[in-house]
Amino acid sequence: MSGNDIDVYLEPLVDELKQLWDGVETYDANKGTTFKMRAALIWTISDFPRLKNLSGWNTYSGLACPTSKRRCIGEDADQDDSYWKKRSVFFELPYWKDHMLRHNLDVMHIEQNICDNVVFTILNDSVKSKDNLKASKDLQSMGIRPELWPDEGGKYPSAIFTMSNPQKNVFLKTLQNVVFPDGYSSNITRCVDIRKRKLYGLKSHDCHILMEQLLPILVKNALPSPVSTVIANLSSFFRELCGKAVNPMQLGGLSNHVMQILSRVNDQPVDVTNNIGKTMFPEIGKASRAVSHFGLTLMERDQAHRHVLVNCEAVVPFIDTFRTETKRKLWHQTRSPSKIDRVVHAEFSRWFKRKVPMDSTLHSKEMKLLACGPMQARCFRAYNINGYKFRTITKEDGLKTQNSGVYVSSNTSYASMRDNRVAVGSVPYYGNIVDIIELNYSCHFTVVLFKCIWVDTTTSRGIKQYHLDLTSVNFTRPTHTGDREEDEPYILASKAHLVYYVRGEVDQEWSVAVHVKPRDLYDMGGENEKVEAAAFSPQPGLNMSAAGDISDLQLTREDDIEDPIEDVSDNIDDVA
Structure with a gap:
């Protein structure tokens, strides 16, 4: 293969393209006249390895994807040249530097390359498998997966995704038994050699059918479930990408989807936010009052x-x-x-x-x-977010209002990290705000948190539900106070909802939590929602029992509810 030396073979083409750009006298046999024909090269089309040869971009480095960094494919003097292997010969064309899109990727041949790599690797082909001694040494040089490192003799263990001979038999016999409809595919069974347990002679369309339709079926009973699941997900990605119609609005989701698939293949999480310009923590609130470090x-x-x-x-x-x-x-x-x-x-x-x-x-x-981690922090006394105004509990000393009550919901919870009893489902948490802090991550982005004293809502000692659809909480038994390292006293400000507490007069340790609707947010109902007359209820959501027969109901109490009041007229006379 010519590799980077392909420029030598492209020089005659480039010379002819220069002539066509200026114009070449051409004879029109239909009209019997000559005209000046002009032509230009719009772009190149290749698979990903050939992109390196045509553009000069290093497709084998950590930034193999040309869009990983904001750089132009041109002659910028200030760009990092370490990701370029050469200057493309096409820049000799006078118009090439003005093209916004110079190189296209051929999806069909990329799909074929990936299919070949996957199939021959799981079949453990001695020549075409990517799971070889070189790959095992690469793992050793990177210091990862020591269980797959080679020994001194150059032998290395088989990975979980390589098939044994019985598994190869299942894979190949299943493929050999496939019968397609007319015009659907070529006869792929001609490529199966059961005796040697090999596949050979796969064409582009054969790989297309294998990658998108057959692979999940073939590996279902031939490979362990974690491996077959990843291959099935990869197959679904190509099925969506190569469909007759692709919704441009779904391309971002497909990109994140395949990155997650690759993270499972490599057992290495990949940051899907690499393709997202917005910060992970957008500023959606506003601090008020005093701000201090x-x-x-x-x-x-x-x-x-x-x-x-x-x-x-x-x-x-x-x-x-x-x-x-x-x-x-x-x-x-x-x-x-x-x-x-x-x-x-x-x-x-x-x-x-x-x-x-x-x-x-x-x-x-x-x-x-x-x-x-965060480099520094600031402290606020009040913060406006989600249509609520929040204050710290110390700021409310002497005030006639309360804005320190907070409510969040969690999917799972423990009373503490030392508690073995897990609460699953929507677990409510009620608390009071102690501090409002803003974490600063190297001046690149900030995150606002509320530090709270939390009620232990995982047991009946901290929360009670009454038949009137009321929730009472007890702050005398708090949890996650922050005194222990395993405590969780913080919540994201963006997750907080405002509540206020009404303390009971009979049992003063318990307070009823009342949820507050956010300001500037209105429930206008559905567009065509019908409003029907409803019976009056003293409280929304209250389940009223049937009134029944009240003819015999006694309307007075037998006991006195107040102490008798003495006639004070005599006392007035005595005073007089």
Whole structure:
């Protein structure tokens, strides 16, 4: 193959394209006259490896994707040349530098390349498999997956995705038994050699049918479930991408989908926010009143940063990977979900920082700064967000109003990280705001958190539901106060809802929580919603029992509800 030397073969083409740009006298046989014919090269079309040869971009580095960084394919003097292998010969054309799109990728041949790599790797082909000694040495040089490293003799263990001979038989015999409709596909069975357990002679359209339709069926009973699931997801991606009609609005979702698939193939979470220009934490609130710098203790910083990580959607794949690794390490010690969660809760932040170093080329700048943690913090006394105004509980001393009550809902919860009883479902949390802090991540983005005193809503000691659809909470038994490192006293300000508490007179330890509707947000009902007359109810959502027969109902009480009042006229006379 010519490789980068293809420019030598392209020089005659470029010379002719220059002539066509200026115009070439051409004879029109139909009219019997001559005219000046002009032509221009619009773009090139190739698969991904050939893109390197035509454009000069290094397709084998950490930034193999040409759109990974905002750089032009041209002669910018200030750009980093380490990602370029050569200057494309097409820049000799006078108009080439003005093209906005110079190179296109051929989806059909890319699909064929991927199909060949997947099929011959799982079949463990001695020549075409990508799971070879070189790949095993690469893992060793990168210091990952030591169980797949080669020994001194050059032998390496088979990976989970390589088939044994019986599995190859299942794969190939299933393919050999496929019968297609007329005009659907060529006879792929001609490519199957059961005796040698090999596939040969696959054409582009054969790979197209295999990749999009047959692979999930062929590997279903031939490979372990985790491997077959990844291959099925990859197949669905190409099926959507190569459909007759592709919705441009769905391309972003497809891009994120295939990145998640690749992260499972590599067992390495990929930052899908690399393709998103917006920050992971957009500013949606506004501080009011005094603002001051806030010194966090090491424990407070760890608690706040940990809450930011576990509530960031882009970090979820990393958490899933760490939880899987933790389960594998603790397999012989415990299988308790609560104990696994405690390890993830305590160690994920440090693991994540090691997994996403600042010199990484796989993750966005935001992700790397997020992994490093906050550099400083500010403190607010009041904050407006979600249509509510929130204040700290200390700010309300002497005021006749309360804006420190807060409510959030969690999917799963423990009373504490030492509690083995997990509460699953929508778990309500009620609390009072102690501090409003803003974490600053290297001046690149900020996150506002509320530090709260929380009611223990996982037991009846902290929360009660009454038959009148009222919720009472008890602050005398708080949880997650922040005194212990495993506590979770913080919430994202964007998740908070405002409540106020009405303290009971009979049982003063209990207060009824009343939810507040946000300002500037109105429930206008449906567009064609019909309004029907409804019976009066003293409280929305109240379940009223049937009145029944009240003819015998006694309308007076037998006991006195007040002490008898003496006639004070005599006392007045005595005073007089």
